[in-house]
Amino acid sequence: MVKGCMLRMGYSGPLNSANYLKSCFSKPYKFLIHSVLHALTHRKGGYDVMRDYQMNMVTTLVLNKKYNFSKIVFHYMKENITSKSKTWIHPRFVQMILDHAYLDLE
Known part of the structure; x- marks a missing residue:
């Protein structure tokens, strides 16, 4: 479901990677991803790379699904x-x- 959502969001990078690049998404979704990375993750820097659990957060927001x-x-x-x-x-x-x-x- 996550990879399908990534394709719908215009992701142009490799899908079978452990890290996903914010710069590979289409422009409307970059701000959403940027906001999630800054507000809800534990990272202190490197806000262009997303891990799989961060992509799960973005996917649930885009698809309006429940997530803890x-x-x-x-x-x-x-x-x-x-x-x-x-x-x-x-x-x-x-x-x-x-x-x-x-x-x-x-």
Whole structure:
């Protein structure tokens, strides 16, 4: 389903790759992909390359299907906690959790 959607979105790169290039999509979809990569992924740079799970996110948005975005976000937040690098990813989600748990937190 993902590869068929990619073809409908005008993807001109190789379909059997582990990484997909944002530049290979038609112009109307580049902004959607750019927004998903910046807002919902755990990457700190290299926003022209998408992985398969990121393409799944874009496909579900284009086809208006259900997808558990929070599962992906929390999975990579958990992975980041157990890794050696201690950088904050998705700080807005962490702030929302803290605001909900502690109402009077400054």
